[in-house]
């Protein structure tokens with residue numbers, strides 16, 4: 001019976017995130033406060049976790065693993081670690097470019113472990129994109145990192161709270177490049193991937209998706225931009241002929257009101273800062289970031305590295321708890337789906 005329970009329990013990999021940020025803090029506090037119904041494996045330098053636990057005045061039982069399969073069901077206060085060595089010891093609140101390879105290595109191992117079925121899902125506390133880019137690598141986000149590692153043709157960033165789901169057509173793109181990236185091709189691929197994962201990962205039989213326009217007032221009949229008339233409206237028409245339930249394009253400033261949100265499953269924004277401020281205003285600290293379109297499950301927090309709070313004990317771990325629970329639920333659903 002115990003063995004059966006152990007086998008049924010998903011293995012969730014949790015990366016440490018930026019070691020100078022709040023990633024280690026929220027891992028330590030979340031895993032101390034709550035028992036999660038899964039086997040949790042933290043990919044991190046064990047010294048980082050024990051130093052940060054000391055700084056925070058936390059007593060935790062850190063177990064260093066040789067193999068992810070050796071992990072037991074998570075218990076409050078116990079942290080199972082698959083060791084990844086940092087280049088230099090980390091100081092809470094002080095970024096060090098020397099640890100960028102460590103951060104990338106934790107992500108690489110997490111992705112590889114999911115692809116080879118050692119893990120059932122990945123949860124990623126925040127990384128500092130700037131410090132990773134300072135090493136000369138191009139790193140725009142976990143979303144794009146795992147897309148490249150999994151060789152996925154299309155991924156979709158979606159953030160979700162109990163109240164709403166917001167997905168994005170474009171992710172980490174300078175604003176000046178957004179309009180050119182809104183094409184029939186990109187919209188079709190994003191909406192098809194979103195529709196499929198809302199069905200398969202969230203069990204929504206016929207997802208109703210609200211689609212934002214790009215321009216103010218969705219272009220005001222072409223007087224404030226032509227992307228709606230030239231690209232978005234005809235593309236949505238094409239997708240509707242495939243049976244997709246799409247509303248819009250609606251002006252983004254009216255789409256995000258209860259009149260529309262209460263009767264839909266997801267809002268699709270054209271770019272990062274069109275959709276995410278609304279979601280964060282409504283549920284910062286309780287939202288989960290989910291990458292759709294991957295062959296693996298990846299969830300994350302709704303916030304960044306909060307360098308100013310690292311080691312202070314003031315970091316809110318609510319979003320990490322939600323991200324871990326979502327990863328567990330999705331992993332259990334995926335196992336049922338594959339049977």
Ligand SMILES: NC(=O)C1=CN([C@@H]2O[C@H](COP(=O)(O)OP(=O)(O)OC[C@H]3O[C@@H](n4cnc5c(N)ncnc54)[C@H](O)[C@@H]3O)[C@@H](O)[C@H]2O)C=CC1
Nearest residue numbers: 125126127128129130300303304305306308309314315316
């Ligand atoms: N999933 C990821 O890896 C993400 C990484 N980032 C990265 O984080 C870095 C810093 O980004 P910022 O825009 O400064 O955003 P941030 O989220 O790190 O900080 C914004 C503000 O929110 C506060 N805050 C953030 N998380 C908090 C928490 N858990 N509890 C209490 N307060 C919290 C911070 O103290 C700060 O005042 C950037 O390099 C960015 O790329 C940002 C978002 C997601």
Ligand SMILES: NCC(=O)COP(=O)(O)O
Nearest residue numbers: 141142143144276289300
């Ligand atoms: N604002 C959310 C965000 O930028 C998260 O990016 P990613 O690292 O999950 O790709």
